[in-house]
Amino acid sequence: MSEVGTYEVIDGIGVITINSPPVNALGYNTRVALDEGFRKFGADDAVKAIVLACAGRTFFAGADISEFGQPPRAPDLRDVLDLIENTAKPVIAAIHGTALGGGYELALVCHHRIAVPSAKVGLPEVKLGLLPGAGGTQRLPRIVGIEAALDIITGGNPIGASQALSLGMIDALAQEGNLAADAVAFARTILAEGRPLVKVRDRQDKVEPARGKPEIYAGFMKKNAKAFRGFQAPVNIVKAIEAAAELPFDQGIVRERELFEDLMAGSQSGAQRNFFFAERQTTKIPDVPSDTPILPIKTVGVIGAGTMGGGITMNFLNAGIPVTLVEMTQEALDRGTGVIRRNYENTAKKGRMTQDQVEQRMALITPAITYDALADVDLVIEAVFEEMSVKKAVFGKLDAICKQGAILASNTSYLDLNEIAEATSRPQDVIGLHFFSPANVMRLLEVVRGAKTRKDIIATAMALAKTIGKVPVLAGVCHGFIANRVMTVRSLAADALVLRGPSPQEIDKAIFDYGFAVGPYQMMDIVGLDVIGRGATERTIRGDLVKLDRLGQKKNGGFYDYDENRNATPSPVAAKVIADLAADLGINAIGSLGADEIVAHLLYPVVNEAARVLEEGIALRASDIDVACLLGYNWPVFTGGPTYWADTVGLDKVVDGLRAMGHEPARLLVEKAAKGEKFNG
Numbered sequence: 001m002s003e004v005g006t007y008e009v010i011d012g013i014g015v016i017t018i019n020s021p022p023v024n025a026l027g028y029n030t031r032v033a034l035d036e037g038f039r040k041f042g043a044d045d046a047v048k049a050i051v052l053a054c055a056g057r058t059f060f061a062g063a064d065i066s067e068f069g070q071p072p073r074a075p076d077l078r079d080v081l082d083l084i085e086n087t088a089k090p091v092i093a094a095i096h097g098t099a100l101g102g103g104y105e106l107a108l109v110c111h112h113r114i115a116v117p118s119a120k121v122g123l124p125e126v127k128l129g130l131l132p133g134a135g136g137t138q139r140l141p142r143i144v145g146i147e148a149a150l151d152i153i154t155g156g157n158p159i160g161a162s163q164a165l166s167l168g169m170i171d172a173l174a175q176e177g178n179l180a181a182d183a184v185a186f187a188r189t190i191l192a193e194g195r196p197l198v199k200v201r202d203r204q205d206k207v208e209p210a211r212g213k214p215e216i217y218a219g220f221m222k223k224n225a226k227a228f229r230g231f232q233a234p235v236n237i238v239k240a241i242e243a244a245a246e247l248p249f250d251q252g253i254v255r256e257r258e259l260f261e262d263l264m265a266g267s268q269s270g271a272q273r274n275f276f277f278a279e280r281q282t283t284k285i286p287d288v289p290s291d292t293p294i295l296p297i298k299t300v301g302v303i304g305a306g307t308m309g310g311g312i313t314m315n316f317l318n319a320g321i322p323v324t325l326v327e328m329t330q331e332a333l334d335r336g337t338g339v340i341r342r343n344y345e346n347t348a349k350k351g352r353m354t355q356d357q358v359e360q361r362m363a364l365i366t367p368a369i370t371y372d373a374l375a376d377v378d379l380v381i382e383a384v385f386e387e388m389s390v391k392k393a394v395f396g397k398l399d400a401i402c403k404q405g406a407i408l409a410s411n412t413s414y415l416d417l418n419e420i421a422e423a424t425s426r427p428q429d430v431i432g433l434h435f436f437s438p439a440n441v442m443r444l445l446e447v448v449r450g451a452k453t454r455k456d457i458i459a460t461a462m463a464l465a466k467t468i469g470k471v472p473v474l475a476g477v478c479h480g481f482i483a484n485r486v487m488t489v490r491s492l493a494a495d496a497l498v499l500r501g502p503s504p505q506e507i508d509k510a511i512f513d514y515g516f517a518v519g520p521y522q523m524m525d526i527v528g529l530d531v532i533g534r535g536a537t538e539r540t541i542r543g544d545l546v547k548l549d550r551l552g553q554k555k556n557g558g559f560y561d562y563d564e565n566r567n568a569t570p571s572p573v574a575a576k577v578i579a580d581l582a583a584d585l586g587i588n589a590i591g592s593l594g595a596d597e598i599v600a601h602l603l604y605p606v607v608n609e610a611a612r613v614l615e616e617g618i619a620l621r622a623s624d625i626d627v628a629c630l631l632g633y634n635w636p637v638f639t640g641g642p643t644y645w646a647d648t649v650g651l652d653k654v655v656d657g658l659r660a661m662g663h664e665p666a667r668l669l670v671e672k673a674a675k676g677e678k679f680n681g
Helices: 028-042 077-085 102-109 136-144 146-155 161-167 179-193 215-223 233-246 249-265 267-281 307-318 330-349 355-362 388-401 417-421 455-467 483-498 504-514 520-527 541-547 572-585 595-615 622-633 642-649 651-660 667-675
Strands: 005-010 013-018 049-054 091-095 098-100 112-115 120-122 300-303 323-326 365-368 379-382 407-410 430-435 444-448 471-475 560-562 568-570
Touching: 005 028, 013 028, 013 179, 028 049, 028 077, 049 179, 077 102, 091 102, 091 179, 098 102, 102 120, 102 136, 112 161, 112 179, 120 161, 136 146, 136 233, 136 249, 146 215, 146 233, 215 233, 233 249, 233 267, 249 267, 267 622, 267 642, 300 307, 307 323, 307 330, 307 355, 307 430, 323 330, 330 355, 330 365, 379 388, 388 407, 388 417, 407 455, 417 430, 430 455, 444 455, 444 622, 455 471, 471 622, 483 504, 483 520, 483 595, 483 622, 504 520, 504 595, 520 560, 541 572, 568 572, 595 622, 595 642, 595 651, 595 667, 622 642, 642 651, 651 667
Parallel strands: 013 049, 049 091, 091 112, 098 120, 300 323, 300 379, 323 365, 379 407, 407 430, 444 471
Antiparallel strands: 005 013, 430 444, 560 568
């Protein structure tokens, strides 16, 4: 008798229920239970149809990750899927919670699918750099059509039951809370109507219209060229879906397996899978136990209604948490709340929220022009000018006004949190909450731990980040914390390199081809050279360009010249500025470099700084640095982040490269390279 399966017969309908907490993963015990149940009911003449359901919070999850790397144990998942699909009686998948990945592929081998309205289904493997490997690319097109399957599988997003019904991904909706009874009733209806038993694999009507039309796939790739740039998984997915239209099913399955194994063996999936687990690891803090009390955050104060303060405010409004928004003047306050409203109304115009939801969120704002309004908030976040004297003055006022036990948070990007905290009589209540701009969009939140920050405040900040849809990464106190600190090194390396010969466009192209959305010089032109170069004490290329009133895209060009549509072309003016500064500084040119050499010159120093961040204990683990760079600076996920990428390059090669460039490798990096170790694993 199975450990996780129960089998009962209700008026001729066999009901198999799997209960394998926490998520009914398709591990060994689950496979045994499925094999046993389908063989039992398949051989029972009294059973006319079979309902497959799950107990607990969800339908089947995908594969059991604890079995990865372990010797296979029969029954194999594919054998179980074949058994279900070849059952000579109607099989109905009864779905609640989520049916994603392997769970939905299992539902596809059933003959019918019914789900409660709250359920979600989908094939998210693309987010791990993979494609569905258990027939998903061959079966889904047969029930939704080629075009819909292309969107669904390359998008990888969960789809709600109502939309899934309209697409054909499920066949019926059950009443919430009444799935079992409705699934049995659905089975009876099928029997009463005498519907023929048709396997999804045998259906042709949805794929026949696309047969012999390669332009469908070429057009789809062209339409999504920007979104797919650099990723291998969408390319293989499109090839697999084309096979669903062009090949017999069994040959299509073979093609799917080839394309799956190609991805599994490649570096991209390893990088994306590493990020998947790394993102979920960030909240694990060795000296802050999981049972540390979480403080209630029912009201929040935000100081500063500018771009950053407004974005921070929106995060809390979206989560239904009231915000007292403070500015120094009524004019600034009105301007800030007006921007928040316009942002929400633009979202409503796109159909992503209703006007009622706009009003509900705006009603959560209490505008104020004095700090006294913050007396009773549970958490206050300052987003004022990035200058130590200003920050300390604000915290001195908060210390006098805020209630005891309130969390006092700074959004500083670079400044010393401990010095800010000492401006109060309660440094133990001070923490850094470093949002990245635009704060209502970017998912990274660096939680900066001061020397005296209480553990329950750290635990509260990590939990609150999840409440507002952020990924928290714990950082120690240093200039720039994690993401800004390590990525600033890339800009410095680019400035050093461009003076030695490679042009801004060569450097930008190499970094773009590596996978970043834009290169460093394109980014400077977008942000504004006067903004990026502000506060520099030495002569720089940016400073010389600003003196010529070249501020970037917003005025007269910068490192590039721009036409009226902001299309960039190489700038002779910038080239002369670079050459003149190099000559004045006595820098010898090295000429052009290959793209790989340029990438090494810019990114090896980032790896080196990441090693120093680990050495100093600023980051808890290498994977936290990767998460910060991926989410804060859009480091290409298919390379895994600086430390994961360095592991794939080889740390010994990175050390040798740094020395050849004249850099001193970090002690930790040298030690790991000498031992043949990696940052990760």
